[in-house]
Amino acid sequence: MLEKHSLNQQDILATNIAHVRSTIAAAAQRAGRQPGEITLVAVSKTKPIELIQMAYELGLTTFGENRVQEASQKAGVFHPPDIHWHMIGHLQSNKAGKVIGTFDCVHSVDSLHLAQILNQHAARAGLRLPIFLQVNVSGEQSKEGMHPDETAEIARHIVQLPNLEVQGLMTIAPQVTDPEQVRPVFRALRQLRDTLRQKVVECSWPHLSMGMTDDYPVAIEEGATIVRVGRAIFGERASKGELHHETR
Numbered sequence: 194m195l196e197k198h199s200l201n202q203q204d205i206l207a208t209n210i211a212h213v214r215s216t217i218a219a220a221a222q223r224a225g226r227q228p229g230e231i232t233l234v235a236v237s238k239t240k241p242i243e244l245i246q247m248a249y250e251l252g253l254t255t256f257g258e259n260r261v262q263e264a265s266q267k268a269g270v271f272h273p274p275d276i277h278w279h280m281i282g283h284l285q286s287n288k289a290g291k292v293i294g295t296f297d298c299v300h301s302v303d304s305l306h307l308a309q310i311l312n313q314h315a316a317r318a319g320l321r322l323p324i325f326l327q328v329n330v331s332g333e334q335s336k337e338g339m340h341p342d343e344t345a346e347i348a349r350h351i352v353q354l355p356n357l358e359v360q361g362l363m364t365i366a367p368q369v370t371d372p373e374q375v376r377p378v379f380r381a382l383r384q385l386r387d388t389l390r391q392k393v394v395e396c397s398w399p400h401l402s403m404g405m406t407d408d409y410p411v412a413i414e415e416g417a418t419i420v421r422v423g424r425a426i427f428g429e430r431a432s433k434g435e436l437h438h439e440t441r
């Protein structure tokens with residue numbers, strides 16, 4: 194089903210964006226931080242390009258996508274000079290080459306192998322690719338990411354790769370009903386970052402990419418510098434069946 198892009202839809206989007214921005218500012222203030230320290234990545238996966246364009250016109254410039262093909266199609270038709278695409282989804286190493294040229298950074302580096310492949314592609318393209326190490330803090334089986342205990346050892350190797358620029362850590366918290374339940378997950382990622390600052394000194398570990406629609410205020414209170422927010426901006430995503438229909 195194609196969505197109608199009425200003025201009404203623009204109003205809803207503007208209201209959502211204003212709400213997310215003020216929620217970010219309030220959470221930052223509670224934590225004694227500046228709202229400007231926090232980057233909002235608008236997660237536009239499954240959403241049509243018209244909506245992304247509308248969000249861009251309302252002032253958002255950084256968009257998160259989890260599929261290489263979907264993102265490169267979108268970036269192919271809408272490419273103002275100051276737009277940034279962040280890869281936030283699981284990346285198979287055989288698709289790693291395709292992130293170069295579309296994405297400005299990859300949040301989901303979950304193994305040394307993937308880092309090495311990305312490094313090769315970045316070298317070939319003559320650039321230095323910003324990346325985050327994805328950590329599976331909660332230990333959920335279904336989640337991608339490095340085990341917290343192995344992160345320092347993997348990080349020691351990754352920071353040596355000349356064509357990658359490690360920005361910090363990323364995690365996805367489990368789905369819960371009360372966001373307070375995932376506060377320990379965010380706190381653990383921040384503590385791991387503090388440990389890495391001692392153990393892997395080649396990198397300053399500036400960023401923590403954590404917090405989504407259901408939990409980004411808590412993530413900010415715990416030190417997030419980047420939040421990845423989809424539904425609170427663009428509305429609910431279609432179920433998988435519809436989604437297939439929508440994206441093809």
Ligand SMILES: *Cc1c(COP(=O)(O)O)cnc(C)c1O
Nearest residue numbers: 236259281405406421422423424
């Ligand atoms: C989909 C997704 C998001 C955004 O989730 P919302 O609940 O829509 O805010 C953030 N991060 C990752 C890795 C995602 O896959």
